[in-house]
Amino acid sequence: xxxxxxxxxxxxxxxxxxxxxxxxxxxxxxxxxxxxxxxxxxxxxxxxxxxxxxxxxxxxxxxxxxxxxxxxxxxxxxxxxxxxxxxxxxxxxxxxxxxxxxxxxxxxxxxxxxxxxxxxxxxxxxxxxxxxxxxxxxxxxxxxxxxxxxxxxxxxxxxxxxxxxxxxxxxxxxxxxxxxxxxxxxxxxxxx
Ligand SMILES: Nc1ncnc2c1ncn2[C@@H]1O[C@H](COP(=O)(O)OP(=O)(O)O)[C@@H](O)[C@H]1O
Ligand SMILES: O=C(O)C1=C[C@@H](OP(=O)(O)O)[C@@H](O)[C@H](O)C1
Ligand SMILES: [Mg+2]
Numbered sequence: 001x002x003x004x005x006x007x008x009x010x011x012x013x014x015x016x017x018x019x020x021x022x023x024x025x026x027x028x029x030x031x032x033x034x035x036x037x038x039x040x041x042x043x044x045x046x047x048x049x050x051x052x053x054x055x056x057x058x059x060x061x062x063x064x065x066x067x068x069x070x071x072x073x074x075x076x077x078x079x080x081x082x083x084x085x086x087x088x089x090x091x092x093x094x095x096x097x098x099x100x101x102x103x104x105x106x107x108x109x110x111x112x113x114x115x116x117x118x119x120x121x122x123x124x125x126x127x128x129x130x131x132x133x134x135x136x137x138x139x140x141x142x143x144x145x146x147x148x149x150x151x152x153x154x155x156x157x158x159x160x161x162x163x164x165x166x167x168x169x170x171x172x173x174x175x176x177x178x179x180x181x182x183x184x185x186x187x188x189x190x191x192x
Contacts, residue, residue, distance in 0.1 A: 008045045008179055015187035017046060024092040024116030025186070028103040028161055030153060031138050032131035033121035034170045034178060039097030041179045049094040053102060057084050065099070069139040074101075082107040089115025101140070103164075104157050117189070119182055120164035125151050127172060165189065 025042065027035040036052050043050030054065055057080060061068060068077050081099060085108050088096055096116065102108040103118075112118060129147050132138060143149045166185040170178065 008176055008183065012180060012183045012187065013045055016183035019187050019189060020046070020093065020117060022093050024089055025095045026089070026112050026116040026118045027095070027097040027121060028112065028118055028164055029100065029121035029170070030123065030128055030157060030161070031100040031141065031150070032128040033100070033123045034131075034175075035097040035100070035121055038121065038170070038175060038178045038182065039095050041175055042182050043095035045179050045183065046095065048092075050097070051088055051094060052097045053081065053085055053088060054097075054099045056088060057081060057099075060084065064137070066137060066139045074140075078105045078108070081105065082111060085115070086111045092116065100153075100157075104160055109160075109163075117166065117186065118164040119166045119168060119185065120161045121170040121178075122158070122161065122167050123170040125154060127170065128154075130172075 025046070027039040029035055036054070039052065040050045057068070058064055061080065063071065065077075068080070078101065081102055082105060085096070085098065085102060089111055092115075098108070098112065103112055125147070128150055132141060132150065133146065136142070140153070141149055166182075166189055168178070168181050168185050
């Protein structure tokens with residue numbers, strides 16, 4: 001279903017498509033940054049396929065992310081995540097939204113860097129917290145103080161996400177406004 005209520009600027013779409021070329025576009029960032037939601041809408045705007053690596057992992061394993069963590073542990077999950085991302089990024093062009101920890105794992109980060117143009121959806125703690133505390137599907141946040149856990153992950157991970165090709169500030173604006181900001185970042189990146 002297309003969630004974009006107003007069409008994204010056709011000129012902007014064309015400029016972004018030209019700049020992206022045949023490359024994949026890979027969304028990275030912390031839980032709640034909007035990778036899955038904005039990634040899907042960006043793929044719709046660009047007219048290319050969309051895949052979310054978490055959804056693909058759940059599809060091939062026939063288990064939820066939470067069950068995978070509980071049954072096999074995070075290390076095994078990261079190894080599976082790296083294998084899935086290597087396969088997903090082998091073809092394209094497509095938009096790939098990754099799980100928040102993928103880019104932090106060295107093997108997955110290598111696949112992602114080789115596999116496409118990376119966009120970091122950078123968000124402030126309160127924006128992320130507002131979004132993630134509505135659902136309990138993220139095993140890493142099943143702690144005594146999940147907001148503190150999220151802040152700790154920000155401190156540890158933000159310097160690594162900052163290696164992305166593009167950075168877009170994820171805010172609580174209309175999702176199509178976020179899509180337009182992502183497309184503008186891609187188009188302007190071409191000038192660099
Ligand atoms: N710009 C935005 N404004 C309001 N809500 C948003 C925005 N971007 C994402 N969301 C919502 O925040 C929640 C988390 O988004 P999601 O795409 O699942 O994040 P991620 O995949 O990065 O963890 C979802 O309910 C989504 O609809
Ligand atoms: O940050 C992380 O390590 C994780 C983020 C999750 O994806 P989202 O970022 O889409 O929530 C999911 O991959 C798993 O719970 C681990
Ligand atoms: Mg997601």
